[in-house]
Amino acid sequence: MEFRHLRCFLALAEELHFGRAAARLAMTQPPLSLNIQQLEASVGAPLFVRNSRGVALTPAGQAFVPRARALLDAAAGAAREAREVAQGVSGQLRVGFAGTVLYRGLPQILRSFAQRHPRLRLVLREMSSSDQLIDLQHGRLEAGFVHTPRVPPGCAQVLVSRQAFVACVPAQHALGRKRHLSPALLAGEPFVAISRAVSPDYHDRLLALCADHGFEPDVRFELRHWLSVVSLVAQGLGVSLVPAALQQAGLPGAAFVPLQGDSPPYETRCLWREGGESAALSAFLEAVRGFAQPAE
Known part of the structure; x- marks a missing residue:
């Protein structure tokens, strides 16, 4: 059973006419008939009654209609979600934070990010700076807010804030x-x-x-x-x-x-692994840089 079989089935189920269904699918009647035959063989039951009066759904065909629609809708939804994740429109980011970032920087960054990317979900984890460095290196965090000037190899950084x-x-x-x-x-x-x-x-x-x-x-x-x-x-x-x-x-x-x-000074840095940043991470880093401490 393939998606093309389901599309052919639904077109015929709605039109109940081979000619109209074929025109709707931009194909001729013979390949439409072949697709329906292949689908019925895969299902193991006749889905249509064909006679001189036209085409009608069998009870099995009527039961199959909502399931076929659901399968096509789920496939379309999965493809849409994959595109949106690739484009940075939706998805999930794991972000660590430590210390005073809750009082200086993080709330402002989160508000800016949520306004621009409402479908991107952030999973925030309160962790020590040392634990964040470990999780960043092992890929368990996409970004982290740390209070250390010691940035490990392979990590990029931006200075978020400096305070007394x-x-x-x-x-x-x-x-x-x-x-x-x-x-x-x-x-x-x-x-x-x-x-x-x-x-x-x-x-x-x-x-x-x-x-x-x-x-x-x-x-x-x-x-x-x-x-x-x-x-x-x-x-x-x-x-x-x-x-x-x-x-x-x-x-x-x-x-x-x-x-x-x-x-x-007491400094807060945002760290992430260099190279291969996802679209979602790039969007988050844009919000971070919007708040970040200006370079001196």
Whole structure:
């Protein structure tokens, strides 16, 4: 049974006249008759009654009509979906993200992308930067938003945002009332930090920043998520240095104070595997570049 058999069957079932059905299909009557015979042989039952009065559907033919239409519709739908995926009109993308991108960049990118490509589906996965790098290299993610300058071979990148670090202290702490503070004032305070296993770059940057100001931080708590860091500070259990965008989280009990002097920026990059980008990924990267940090 082939699709041409089904098209011939439906044309004849609707016209109930070999001449009209053949003209509709832009063929002559002999090949139409042959296609119907081949289909009936494949089905194993007569689908039409042919007599001097014309053509009529048998009960088997009547039962076959909706199934034949469904088969042709499904085939057309599959072909249409394949074309749309190839063109980047529909499909699915797996995108990883970490840290503060929820507060600086990702929502704006998602809104822009959804407006332009409503039929493209994004599967978002919150993951550490190190886990994203692994999944990108193994093809389990199409793109990822990471907080590391160490881009592995075979990955392309675009800088999405750059932001300053700020001090995060309990709202009732005396340092919370300052307009600016030197990191040196945090010496001797219990520190809350992102785990080094989750974000080795941030962890090393924290230690280096404190070393530049003459002290080693007393890291009491190492956590996996930025919101957990701010939440623990808000409970009065320590202080931290966090990306400025976390002020938007709105957690009560935490105060954010800008730092005096220069400090290394906290950068977010979008990574993807170089070469062979799909149309859907290219469309997503267009939305990313629309928000991305201008090159300096």
